[in-house]
Amino acid sequence: SQKIEQNSEALNIQEGKTATLTCNYTNYSPAYLQWYRQDPGRGPVFLLLIRENEKEKRKERLKVTFDTTLKQSLFHITASQPADSATYLCALDVGGYNKLIFGAGTRLAVHP
């Protein structure tokens, strides 16, 4: 069955450092992968989308890589700030009509 794995352990980093979150998947070949941010008690907010033929995508302090051979995506936040503290979810398309399956998310805590 399709499986998405994100590090279930919380990631604690110091303000100003780069946070790197990992998303691994098995038994699937997605055409694209998305990253979302979710704050407690809120719905997810879209951050970045990367297609299978793209190696890297950037948006301000965010960078996403997509390695279809390793079946892995890395999500980086540079110059992290306490306001970046949240849970970050990766999601894969499962074919047509924008149907997505989500990983469980990694909680990031950025300390001053």
Added chain:
Amino acid sequence: GAVVSQHPSWVICKSGTSVKIECRSLDFQATTMFWYRQFPKQSLMLMATSNEGSKATYEQGVEKDKFLINHASLTLSTLTVTSAHPEDSSFYICSASPGQGTHSNQPQHFGDGTRLSIL
């Protein structure tokens, strides 16, 4: 742009009650909307795909008679949890995207969720 509104944000009711949750796309039309549920510290689990003007498509293991979905217009989908029981308590979230299509790969825009507590 691309705002999705969900109502109510919080519901507490007695066991056996039916609860309706609304999901509206405020500034775009959505032929397809998605309903998820999320337990604490767990992933969003897709429950069903809501299709405007036709029947919803349910994921394996989701009871269609328990979770009734109606998508009567291009801006509104509703999820009704019928005869709710404590095990139905969860965080329910909807999403939608403008420009849905067979090969569309648009970001999903989510509502802020409905926390349902059944006593």
